[in-house]
Amino acid sequence: xxxxxxxxxxxxxxxxxxxxxxxxxxxxxxxxxxxxxxxxxxxxxxxxxxxxxxxxxxxxxxxxxxxxxxxxxxxx
Amino acid sequence: xxxxxxxxxxxxxxxxxxxxxxxxxxxxxxxxxxxxxxxxxxxxxxxxxxxxxxxxxxxxxxxxxxxxxxxxxxxxxxxxxxxxxxxxxxxxxxxxxxxxxxxxxxxxxxxxxxxxxxxxxxxxxxxxxxxxxxxxxxxxxxxxxxxxxxxxxxxxxxxxxxxxxxxxxxxxxxxxxxxxxxxxxxxxxxxxxxxxxxxxxxxxxxxxxxxxxxxxxxxxxxxxxxxxxxxxxxxxxxxxxxxxxxxxxxxxxxxxxxxxxxxxxxxxxxxxxxxxxxxxxxxxxxxxxxxxxxxxxxxxxxxxxxxxxxxxxxxxxxxxxxx
Amino acid sequence: xxxxxxxxxxxxxxxxxxxxxxxxxxxxxxxxxxxxxxxxxxxxxxxxxxxxxxxxxxxxxxxxxxxxxxxxxxxxxxxxxxxxxxxxxxxxxxxxxxxxxxxxxxxxxxxxxxxxxxxxxxxxxxxxxxxxxxxxxxxxxxxxxxxxxxxxxxxxxxxxxxxxxxxxxxxxxxxxxxxxxxxxxxxxxxxxxxxxxxxxxxxxxxxxxxxxxxxxxxxxxxxxxxxxxxxxxxxxxxxxxxxxxxxxxxxxxxxxxxxxxxxxxxxxxxxxxxxxxxxxxxxxxxxxxxxxxxxxxxxxxxxxxxxxxxxxxxxxxxxxxxxxxxxxxxxxxxxxxxxxxxxxxxxxxxxxxxxxxxxxxxxxxxxxxxxxxxxxxxxxxxxxxxxxxxxxxxxxxxxxxxxxxxxxxxxxxxxxxxxxxxxxxxxxxxxxxxxxxxxxxxxxxxxxxxxxxxxxxxxxxxxxxxxxxxxxxxxxxxxxxxxxxxxxxxxxxxxxxxxxxxxxxxxxxxxxxxxxxxxxxxxxxxxxxx
Numbered sequence: 001x002x003x004x005x006x007x008x009x010x011x012x013x014x015x016x017x018x019x020x021x022x023x024x025x026x027x028x029x030x031x032x033x034x035x036x037x038x039x040x041x042x043x044x045x046x047x048x049x050x051x052x053x054x055x056x057x058x059x060x061x062x063x064x065x066x067x068x069x070x071x072x073x074x075x076x
Numbered sequence: 077x078x079x080x081x082x083x084x085x086x087x088x089x090x091x092x093x094x095x096x097x098x099x100x101x102x103x104x105x106x107x108x109x110x111x112x113x114x115x116x117x118x119x120x121x122x123x124x125x126x127x128x129x130x131x132x133x134x135x136x137x138x139x140x141x142x143x144x145x146x147x148x149x150x151x152x153x154x155x156x157x158x159x160x161x162x163x164x165x166x167x168x169x170x171x172x173x174x175x176x177x178x179x180x181x182x183x184x185x186x187x188x189x190x191x192x193x194x195x196x197x198x199x200x201x202x203x204x205x206x207x208x209x210x211x212x213x214x215x216x217x218x219x220x221x222x223x224x225x226x227x228x229x230x231x232x233x234x235x236x237x238x239x240x241x242x243x244x245x246x247x248x249x250x251x252x253x254x255x256x257x258x259x260x261x262x263x264x265x266x267x268x269x270x271x272x273x274x275x276x277x278x279x280x281x282x283x284x285x286x287x288x289x290x291x292x293x294x295x296x297x298x299x300x301x302x303x304x305x306x307x308x309x310x311x312x313x314x315x316x317x318x319x320x321x322x323x324x325x326x327x328x329x330x331x332x333x334x335x336x337x338x339x340x341x342x343x344x345x346x347x348x349x350x351x352x353x354x355x356x357x358x359x360x361x362x363x364x365x366x367x368x369x370x371x372x373x374x375x376x377x378x379x380x381x382x383x384x385x386x387x388x389x390x391x392x393x394x395x396x397x398x399x
Numbered sequence: 400x401x402x403x404x405x406x407x408x409x410x411x412x413x414x415x416x417x418x419x420x421x422x423x424x425x426x427x428x429x430x431x432x433x434x435x436x437x438x439x440x441x442x443x444x445x446x447x448x449x450x451x452x453x454x455x456x457x458x459x460x461x462x463x464x465x466x467x468x469x470x471x472x473x474x475x476x477x478x479x480x481x482x483x484x485x486x487x488x489x490x491x492x493x494x495x496x497x498x499x500x501x502x503x504x505x506x507x508x509x510x511x512x513x514x515x516x517x518x519x520x521x522x523x524x525x526x527x528x529x530x531x532x533x534x535x536x537x538x539x540x541x542x543x544x545x546x547x548x549x550x551x552x553x554x555x556x557x558x559x560x561x562x563x564x565x566x567x568x569x570x571x572x573x574x575x576x577x578x579x580x581x582x583x584x585x586x587x588x589x590x591x592x593x594x595x596x597x598x599x600x601x602x603x604x605x606x607x608x609x610x611x612x613x614x615x616x617x618x619x620x621x622x623x624x625x626x627x628x629x630x631x632x633x634x635x636x637x638x639x640x641x642x643x644x645x646x647x648x649x650x651x652x653x654x655x656x657x658x659x660x661x662x663x664x665x666x667x668x669x670x671x672x673x674x675x676x677x678x679x680x681x682x683x684x685x686x687x688x689x690x691x692x693x694x695x696x697x698x699x700x701x702x703x704x705x706x707x708x709x710x711x712x713x714x715x716x717x718x719x720x721x722x723x724x725x726x727x728x729x730x731x732x733x734x735x736x737x738x739x740x741x742x743x744x745x746x747x748x749x750x751x752x753x754x755x756x757x758x759x760x761x762x763x764x765x766x767x768x769x770x771x772x773x774x775x776x777x778x779x780x781x782x783x784x785x786x787x788x789x790x791x792x793x794x795x796x797x798x799x800x801x802x803x804x805x806x807x808x809x810x811x812x813x814x815x816x817x818x819x820x821x822x823x824x825x826x827x828x829x830x831x832x833x834x835x836x837x838x839x840x841x842x843x844x845x846x847x848x849x850x851x852x853x854x855x856x857x858x859x860x861x862x863x864x865x866x867x868x869x870x871x872x873x874x875x876x877x878x879x880x881x882x883x884x885x886x887x888x889x890x891x892x893x894x895x896x897x898x899x900x901x902x903x904x905x906x907x908x909x910x911x912x913x914x915x916x917x918x919x920x921x922x923x924x925x926x927x928x929x
Binding site for chain 3: 082
């Protein structure tokens with residue numbers, strides 16, 4: 001989780017990732033940020049995020065992203 | 077129960093709407109039939125200012141009618157009082173509307189229908205739109221909101237605009253074509269659309285009810301007439317037992333010289349052509365022996381005034397500026 | 400029926416379908432909807448209905464094909480050793496991909512053939528001309544079935560969603576047929592997902608009183624936008640765009656603004672009518688507009704204008720492309736080379752380029768549409784590149800990014816950029832657009848306003864006034880919506896007298912001030928031709 005927050009801060013510093021649950025809905029993370037984020041997460045956690053997973057619900061909060069990552073890791 | 081109540085509520089709402097639309101009409105209706113009053117087809121609606129029951133012959137149709145038949149000439153030569161409710165691109169639903177409107181204040185003995193309008197196609201939407209406009213005229217004249225004044229709210233209507241040509245809109249332009257062969261005999265029939273047949277039926281019914289004789293007339297036109305259409309109209313005439321005069325086939329009686337008598341290469345006639353058509357038509361109507369010669373009748377003094385103006389204008393300058 | 404705003408549709412077709420729908424027993428209601436939909440399609444495109452029927456059948460079949468492959472795979476997965484699983488998965492993915500490719504190429508192929516053949520032949524001809532090859536291909540006249548651009552995208556989205564296992568393919572052909580052909584949305588969208596509408600379309604719930612009144616309310620609001628504003632602006636726009644060389648920059652600006660306004664009023668008005676109609680049948684369609692003119696950036700504008708198309712492009716083009724293996728590698732490399740900000744933009748730019756070229760082409764075959772797409776590609780990419788620098792600059796200048804002044808500036812800037820883009824979009828060809836743009840900049844003057852030329856273009860002072868009033872009404876409603884105040888529910892909650900007065904007033908306003916009847920040419924459904 002801390003690693004994830006670090007990645008997020010690195011990509012888009014201007015947000016409070018601990019609490020915010022509307023990262024996509026409020027345009028905090030735009031589509032370009034998502035590209036960077038996915039590339040970084042895949043590198044870091046050694047998973048592949050399929051396109052199906054790229055929906056607002058999975059990226060609206062750090063927790064949601066973390067849940068997705070763990071789920072994908074288990075599926076590997 | 078609840079459902080019924082809701083349906084009832086919708087009905088009440090609609091009734092209210094109908095009421096409002098009806099109340100709006102007198103405000104938006106044009107208050108005169110002059111140019112600038114906002115009324116459609118000033119020429120055709122000129123009949124609204126004619127004296128009650130003074131018109132014996134009513135002519136309906138599209139531009140072929142108002143370029144080919146001159147009511148004033150019929151009056152001059154035969155004493156027949158007629159009015160021409162023709163408008164550009166008239167559809168059959170307009171024709172029916174003008175017919176009904178004319179009979180509100182007049183009781184013509186003869187109704188002439190120029191047949192070109194029978195072949196002007198339109199779709200169901202147009203027909204519905206037209207009948208809605210007839211039920212709620214505010215839809216036809218809503219655009220008058222731009223000119224509305226306080227007096228419009230009183231709703232007084234006064235049609236004062238006498239049309240001295242009685243609906244005729246001839247022109248003296250010559251743009252001829254050499255010797256066209258357009259009435260080649262055939263057995264083929266150009267079918268009249270179902271919608272047009274429906275309105276034809278309504279017109280026949282209406283005339284019967286009002287005891288007026290309906291006569292179908294095809295005035296000469298190279299572009300709009302052919303033998304297939306002749307056959308189609310003849311079929312309709314036979315179906316309802318109507319007289320049908322196709323002047324396209326009367327080369328001797330109506331000797332149109334297509335090099336001189338048309339203003340747009342055989343589409344419409346010019347004033348010279350109209351003279352020939354009207355002259356034949358006058359004779360034809362006189363032979364029916366049902367029309368009164370109103371010349372010299374004091375009641376029809378206004379017609380003599382109009383005739384004077386007509387003669388002066390028609391013989392000196394071209395008729396009709398409203399094209 | 401020529402459009403949703405024709406008398407035949409509003410007063411005859413729609414009421415008949417609503418009444419029949421409710422008279423029939425629940426089981427048959429979806430069939431009533433489908434028959435109504437096909438009658439509607441037939442009245443627009445006649446025999447071209449076969450295109451829709453073919454697409455419906457093929458989508459149904461391809462969906463089942465994919466699902467069969469998936470269940471076959473799942474069965475085999477249970478049997479094999481863990482080590483072989485990955486290989487098996489890969490094998491089936493390959494098989495599925497072939498099916499998807501076939502399905503997508505089939506549907507997009509039909510769309511391309513119907514829509515772009517004239518454009519391509521024309522350009523091949525001019526290419527031959529340049530190369531002095533004495534061949535001229537006949538430009539075929541192909542009739543386009545109504546809504547093909549919309550239902551094709553829905554077909555593609557269905558195939559993808561089955562492939563991605565977001566939904567499983569439906570055996571129920573009726574459901575798929577309704578999803579593809581539901582009459583309110585067939586002409587101009589919104590572009591729906593199978594999971595959004597298909598199920599509810601087949602429920603056949605009776606029309607509720609609330610659904611009916613709210614639906615009609617929404618339809619009336621749409622008519623207000625379309626008949627009072629969009630149609631009234633039509634003659635001015637046509638006059639200026641057809642004879643642009645005769646007018647100075649001031650008039651061009653007015654016409655460009657009017658066109659953007661017309662496009663919004665026409666399209667969003669139609670969407671109000673469409674969504675309202677669907678509401679009568681208990682179907683909640685996705686919104687296509689979210690007050691786009693309050694956007695701060697062009698990118699945000701396109702997430703609030705024609706939303707469903709934007710989402711389609713994002714989900715089926717932008718992300719799949721930018722997440723594809725080669726582009727992912729590119730992103731990782733680029734980030735190391737040029738940093739976190741610019742790195743992802745490289746791959747993003749490639750994907751964005753594809754999105755906007757598709758967007759341009761989807762709107763029509765013509766160089767001005769391609770230019771329109773490229774224009775937005777450049778604007779959005781530039782916006783992304785300069786964003787952090789702009790932020791720093793603002794901080795230096797002590798401009799508050801959230802302050803009213805900067806906010807207003809951003810909104811106005813976005814509107815200007817959009818208006819320019821839409822001007823190219825409407826212009827009669829790219830050359831005309833360029834010339835208009837040049838005229839707007841170099842030949843700008845206010846003379847036409849003072850000497851009255853402005854009132855000779857097909858709109859008099861009263862026309863401008865009524866447009867102004869209506870736009871103000873729509874604007875107030877939009878502002879309230881933006882602040883999360885729902886005017887519609889507000890009205891619905893009032894007592895009967897007030898509520899009915901508002902409805903009556905709205906209807907009478909449209910009846911009197913609508914631009915219909917003699918002397919008016921209603922604007923054709925703009926998006927239906929895309």
